[in-house]
Amino acid sequence: MTFDAIGIAGTGLTAHRKWLDAVSDNLANANNVSSTDGAAFQARYIVAQEGAEGTGVQVAGVQYGDAEGRVVYQPDHALADAEGYVRYPDIDLSEQMGHLILAQRGYEANAAVVDRAKSTYEAALQIGRS
Template sequence: MTTFAAIGIAGSGLNVYRHWLDAVSDNLANVNTVRPTDEDAFQARYIVAQANGNDGGQSGGVHVAGAVYGSAEGRLVYEPTNPLADEEGYVRYPDIDMTSQMTQLIMAQRGYQANASVIDRAKDMYTSALQIGRN
């Protein structure tokens, strides 16, 4: 693997982790989104990453293969004072686990930081190689 390939691979990782961070932040922002019981609840989004093969001109790295969505059923909560409540006093909330989302947020953040460090180190290596060539 060349040093240039390291930047490409780490760059693809940055892209996947950025999508993961976006999905987690959307999920956390909508954890308390209320809907009437006759509507679907907010659906959590989960990013699916897939490794690039060595075929088709791609050499290593990862890409976002798509997204998987959580349950539209959500969970029913008894809130008779909520203006969106049905006749029985229920509203629909998304079925999102805050603890799981925070764990995913930390993992995605650390992965993003690691890939950014790889790019920084490769850039430093290129700069050093150019300095050697000048002397």
């Protein structure tokens, strides 16, 4: 069980990397405009769950935001409909920035666990050689 630390932290690194990828996609597409007859960009949200029997975490799937988005009056936009409306994604930038910070801190914490476990394993090997 002691030597599982790197594997378990590795699953956390993977889950947090996927979360970071999803948040970065959401932030990059927050201002994408589409016509009202099309769907807005749908934000991605990673669904994580506990792995089997203490094996860490795994990504169970992805949930998507609302394709309806926000309809905004912009009559001068090239994609505006006859009434002057366009569709934006329904993405809250402050919420996404909060998710970005959480995902980044989680990734850093799991990377620190890998580093500490590696140091511990190396110290154990040195003791075994003595």
